[in-house]
Amino acid sequence: MWNQLDISGWKERRRGDISGVLGAVRDIIDLIERDGDLALLDLTKRFDRIELETPVIFPEEVEEAYEEVDERLVEALCEAEARITRFHELQKSRSLWLEEVEPGVTLGVRTRPLDRVGCYVPGGRAAYPSTVLMTAIPARVAGVPEICCCTPPPADSLTLVAMDIAGVTECYRVGGAQAIASMALGTETIRPVDKIVGPGNVYVTAAKMLLRDQVEIDFPAGPSEIGIIADMTADPSYIAADVLAQAEHDPHSASVLVTTDAGVAERVGSEIARMLASAPRREIIEQALSQSGYVIASSRSEAVRLMEAIAPEHLSLQVADPMALLSEVGHAGSIFVGPYTPVACGDYASGTNHVLPTAGYAKVHSGLDVQHFCTRSQVQILTEEGLSAIGDVVEALAEAEGLYGHAESVRVRRRG
Amino acid sequence: MWNQLDISGWKERRRGDISGVLGAVRDIIDLIERDGDLALLDLTKRFDRIELETPVIFPEEVEEAYEEVDERLVEALCEAEARITRFHELQKSRSLWLEEVEPGVTLGVRTRPLDRVGCYVPGGRAAYPSTVLMTAIPARVAGVPEICCCTPPPADSLTLVAMDIAGVTECYRVGGAQAIASMALGTETIRPVDKIVGPGNVYVTAAKMLLRDQVEIDFPAGPSEIGIIADMTADPSYIAADVLAQAEHDPHSASVLVTTDAGVAERVGSEIARMLASAPRREIIEQALSQSGYVIASSRSEAVRLMEAIAPEHLSLQVADPMALLSEVGHAGSIFVGPYTPVACGDYASGTNHVLPTAGYAKVHSGLDVQHFCTRSQVQILTEEGLSAIGDVVEALAEAEGLYGHAESVRVRRRG
Numbered sequence: 001m002w003n004q005l006d007i008s009g010w011k012e013r014r015r016g017d018i019s020g021v022l023g024a025v026r027d028i029i030d031l032i033e034r035d036g037d038l039a040l041l042d043l044t045k046r047f048d049r050i051e052l053e054t055p056v057i058f059p060e061e062v063e064e065a066y067e068e069v070d071e072r073l074v075e076a077l078c079e080a081e082a083r084i085t086r087f088h089e090l091q092k093s094r095s096l097w098l099e100e101v102e103p104g105v106t107l108g109v110r111t112r113p114l115d116r117v118g119c120y121v122p123g124g125r126a127a128y129p130s131t132v133l134m135t136a137i138p139a140r141v142a143g144v145p146e147i148c149c150c151t152p153p154p155a156d157s158l159t160l161v162a163m164d165i166a167g168v169t170e171c172y173r174v175g176g177a178q179a180i181a182s183m184a185l186g187t188e189t190i191r192p193v194d195k196i197v198g199p200g201n202v203y204v205t206a207a208k209m210l211l212r213d214q215v216e217i218d219f220p221a222g223p224s225e226i227g228i229i230a231d232m233t234a235d236p237s238y239i240a241a242d243v244l245a246q247a248e249h250d251p252h253s254a255s256v257l258v259t260t261d262a263g264v265a266e267r268v269g270s271e272i273a274r275m276l277a278s279a280p281r282r283e284i285i286e287q288a289l290s291q292s293g294y295v296i297a298s299s300r301s302e303a304v305r306l307m308e309a310i311a312p313e314h315l316s317l318q319v320a321d322p323m324a325l326l327s328e329v330g331h332a333g334s335i336f337v338g339p340y341t342p343v344a345c346g347d348y349a350s351g352t353n354h355v356l357p358t359a360g361y362a363k364v365h366s367g368l369d370v371q372h373f374c375t376r377s378q379v380q381i382l383t384e385e386g387l388s389a390i391g392d393v394v395e396a397l398a399e400a401e402g403l404y405g406h407a408e409s410v411r412v413r414r415r416g
Numbered sequence: 417m418w419n420q421l422d423i424s425g426w427k428e429r430r431r432g433d434i435s436g437v438l439g440a441v442r443d444i445i446d447l448i449e450r451d452g453d454l455a456l457l458d459l460t461k462r463f464d465r466i467e468l469e470t471p472v473i474f475p476e477e478v479e480e481a482y483e484e485v486d487e488r489l490v491e492a493l494c495e496a497e498a499r500i501t502r503f504h505e506l507q508k509s510r511s512l513w514l515e516e517v518e519p520g521v522t523l524g525v526r527t528r529p530l531d532r533v534g535c536y537v538p539g540g541r542a543a544y545p546s547t548v549l550m551t552a553i554p555a556r557v558a559g560v561p562e563i564c565c566c567t568p569p570p571a572d573s574l575t576l577v578a579m580d581i582a583g584v585t586e587c588y589r590v591g592g593a594q595a596i597a598s599m600a601l602g603t604e605t606i607r608p609v610d611k612i613v614g615p616g617n618v619y620v621t622a623a624k625m626l627l628r629d630q631v632e633i634d635f636p637a638g639p640s641e642i643g644i645i646a647d648m649t650a651d652p653s654y655i656a657a658d659v660l661a662q663a664e665h666d667p668h669s670a671s672v673l674v675t676t677d678a679g680v681a682e683r684v685g686s687e688i689a690r691m692l693a694s695a696p697r698r699e700i701i702e703q704a705l706s707q708s709g710y711v712i713a714s715s716r717s718e719a720v721r722l723m724e725a726i727a728p729e730h731l732s733l734q735v736a737d738p739m740a741l742l743s744e745v746g747h748a749g750s751i752f753v754g755p756y757t758p759v760a761c762g763d764y765a766s767g768t769n770h771v772l773p774t775a776g777y778a779k780v781h782s783g784l785d786v787q788h789f790c791t792r793s794q795v796q797i798l799t800e801e802g803l804s805a806i807g808d809v810v811e812a813l814a815e816a817e818g819l820y821g822h823a824e825s826v827r828v829r830r831r832g
Contacts, residue, residue: 073812087794090515090517110742114780115747129813195780209628237828241828280818322797335796341798344810345796349809350521350798352796364791380750380767383754384756387761390766397765404696405657405661
């Protein structure tokens, strides 16, 4: 159950194959494109077995939801919201910086929030109010004026409360590929958005991939995973708890422990066996453990190299000198440093985001943050002097490329 | 030839339809995947009518290329390289920032360069050494250790020299969809890259879109375009020169002048007619002008609103108070402020990048910059005290979502 793991081909194995659902998802997209709201309600009836009159969640429903939720949980959501907002505020860039790099040549970057975004929050059997916070807060902090949020019906009260706390501006009760298609293409009720973010099942992912030339997405998402680098100083019960937390998400979740200490790997196995006995969601956990395990590295640098090939969604550093390791390790979605930093903290309330690239996508993608909700425009301001300083180079290169009109657009201004 | 333009449906009209080439491009991808280098050389023979023994451009060839190029042009490339490097250096983020947001809770972001990227530089009939600089320099400044560059054969000497000056680490003589497929999937000679950047024709764009779940790309690219906002103070000959420079790129290029002054629009038309008489590349220009023109706005704010719907690749502000307008205008790839800042300067040597989103994609994408070549990992470091401060919230929310193992991973540490 907790064995040595072969991590060759990790990336390929972790990337879920969406080809099996592409046909069905394309049909859903076509239906939404053709019939709009009518298709939306029909598909909801078919897949969620719920008959809706409208996908809209009205403000009165949100108000009522507050009545139904334990006050302590509302407070916990508010506390999480404050911490997530605080950290995402720290990520903001100046809206404009300019620097005169030489006399008369001023260059810079203007940062501007996107106009309208869509957050997808999975649901159905479970509810993920935390994902409402993680998708909507970075958008709100970036300054996005229109934040729409879709979640599958029935949409529980805590999720509705989270939408209110996070500052979502439009709430819809719609899930799956039909939600993605509606936000990408628009219906009579849901106006199209510029970008869709948030996790989802294979249908949601397939819809995001198929619609990617019409709407921007955050990144392809798959089942959750953790990579742990540990040495002999690590506490096996902490590692075991992190592995079980990872495993309870989904039967396809995976954990990889890379350690220079075979004893630690073994003790983690014993702890897992002990904790599993009393764990809820045991069936899911056991399936996830079947694709999890440990790798023994001959040295710390080999451990770093092995983890580099995985580029895990979550990377936990449980070693004697985690800060030194932080500067050595490769790409990862989010990094958890030291023994007192379980992934669960980042999932809910430390302030960092939990919408992260999986399956090796961390090699090129960054976890959700304020930058995902902004564009950067490069800016240049030349004076007559500045133009004269760089004009000769521009004219020479333009003519070398056969673009005479480009050279002429400089000359006409230099003639004065 | 220079008339009022209907800009409704701009985005849709500007997005080239790749569906006509998808089948052919998929065949090329399959061939590269199956036969590697053999397919690469075969496709090069078929499409470029050149028989190669290897796609590799060897260092000796680059050395020889220097001999063949006008020294003045080498100097111009070096000057452009210095300016582009200087501006891109200003964009760099700290490799790690950390802030203790409350006692025992330290959060931050680690920025890390990508491991291996591919730059595509179009060629064939024309050569674009400037695009070598614009794609490779941001990667080099970001710290990417492996930068490979593909350009169609024969690959002229100036382009080879530009690869050397820009700091490209591997040079290949291969173009079109086969170049994109080789960099995405790998062949015996070309190892796969993590991200591909750079412009290209419809085959290149189709290949980038089809391979997008296997390799990250910069953004979909299409024919070049400019949006100009001008008032009565603008010089019609400057605007006309910018329109002609835009038009000479490609028969599908487009220019839109939005102005509150009908007189300016008319005078620009006269200037275009006058300048066109002596312009090289006249046939291309005339085709591009057929999809270009002006829009009269009733007010400055209407001008801003109209341009917002276009989100142009290049945005030129030729008004009395361009700095005020800069803070009002919507998304754009790159912004050129004031009368002495022709787009041609940004194309070659002011230091800003010329690889920019077109066809309204500037609403969600940023022009090529250092950030395109980095990932950001969120980082968290909790102490026992920090974990205790946020533990209750994490436990409450984890249990509300039914993720008991998440709560347990906090509890096991709090028990000490």
